Amino acid sequence: MTPPVIEARGLTVSFTLPGGFLTRRPPPTVQAVSAVDLSVAKGETLALVGESGCGKSTLGRALIRTQSISNGRVLFKGRDITDLKGEALRAARSSFQMIFQDPYASLNPKMRVFDTLAEPLRVHGGGSRAEIRERVDEILDAVGLDRSFGARYPHEFSGGQRQRVAIARAVVLKPDFIVADEPLSALDVSLQLQVLKLFDALRRRFSLTYLFVSHDLARVFGFADRVAVMYLGKIVEIGPATSLVARPAHPYTQALIAAAPSPDPVLEASREVPRLSGEIPSPLDPPGGCRFHTRCPFVMPVCRSVEPPMLPAGPDHRAACHLLGSGTGPA
């Protein structure tokens, strides 16, 4: 069996915050990602969904070794890359690409689009000038930009077009693994679907593997093969997109689904949203036991003291909730 493209085992990322002024207390530590197990198969799209501060972007960066890892392992095609340094790390990273929320910040404003796309090809020995020209034209076609756009600068583009350029740059080397970090959230609804369709077309054309980070489950679930839901540094549910949305096992996933508005006034008027009490607790001081227990509508005494393990919730579908163990289920 081929190993997954990317695999995380007990992956933990901690940040040490600056200590208090004139205090002798040790500086506070935040576990942004806490003992996460995860794997992404070749050609697969895994959507990583959660609210701000849940650690989803940090996890994405740790998987491609652009974020230092405190504990656990990361495997790339079965090979442990956790401790790679220097040239070996650079070589491994060339198999990865990242796409950001704000394409403007990730593009060099002084570089023409052609050079932005040609540069990675030149650096990685992409062939003669004619061959590079051909590859750039091919990728411009693939992302739906006119070839003449190569002569322009990023500021001459609209937000949606800039995101297309950023995507083109990420895809031009046909990387093994792409982390897309909220690439839709700065775009209008109409452009979000356009750009998502582009991601879809590119993965088919170049057999790409994505980790697609998003706060909007309703937007990405249909596009993803599998969905992982993250809450306060932990993956609380993971499974095939269709079964996770049809039969969400974790109360937090249920709340995310219930909160997504639908463009249907009749449906909306009749729908009651289960209220989550309060807001996300500070990651500095996460609740003991199940991290979701302070907001969970189904909280039981055990949830306050014992952290729930990942339990089966269906074929290839797991969730970290004590209700699954009690046999009653949270529905």
Add this chain to the structure above:
Amino acid sequence: MTQAVLDIENLSVTFRRGGVPVRAVRDVSLRMAPGEVVGLVGESGSGKSVAMMSAMRLLDEKRAEIAAKRLDVDGRPVGGLGRRGLEALRGPVVSYIFQDPATALNPLLTVGWQIGEGLRRHRGLSREAARREAVALLAKVGVPAPERRVRQFPHQLSGGMRQRVMIAMALSLAPKLLIADEPTTALDVTVQAEIVRLVQGIQAAEGMAMVWVTHDLALLARLARRIVVMYAGRIVEDAPADRLYAAPAHPYTAGLLASTSRLDVAFADQKPIPGSPPDPALDPVSCAFAPRCFRASERCRAERPELLAHGGRRRVACFHPLAEAEP
């Protein structure tokens, strides 16, 4: 007919950008009855926020040229208002909730002081009375432990709490018209759902008129009775919400509806609007949506459709509307 709370006729707003006129709002007419809830929808650059900001005279008038046959809020023309007139308008008559509460709040003042500011100035309340009122307003917008929160500074609150503070400020003088400009865009999904329900509940209880500005039609399905759609500076459709969602008349509205995130439509069946919005510096005589429209004809490329009545309750600017005119 009762006095309109907002009455805009032929509003145009033009910005000068390096000598080039950019027409952000083009010939917009919109009348709202007291207590009416309107969802104003469009992409960024469609002019939706600029139109609303001009009604409150919030634009930088050194850069923005505002022309209108009528621009009345609660019966008073806002065009000629001086400093005192604007002060009497903003807060007691109309108030505005911005997208990003972090930049709209003063970081150096407690939230209680900022909520009480309008009450002290307009109602002549003492500091103590204004503070008590601020506590009551925070409780109303669902902020826990309001007695403690009034003494805190904006940075001590989460994004959702800060937006609740903005809502409390906007409500403090019981305005007749509340303009909420993408107030939940910066918030998480679960918090967004709570804020929508909160504002909806307050609107229903107090009965003020409200405009909710957004690019997301799904968000408005629960909130608005009437939807106004803008594209490239113009209103292209204005219809009762139940009709608009069930049968959009303008192809752009249909495209927006098809573009919303939804859990009940397979990804393969979700169809985006092709292309991108036009350059706002251009002023074509054609329909601005024609290059992206699947129904566009020669006429659409040669002539601009006016916003006209389409049946009894709808206005549409399209030569080939999708929905039949209804009585």
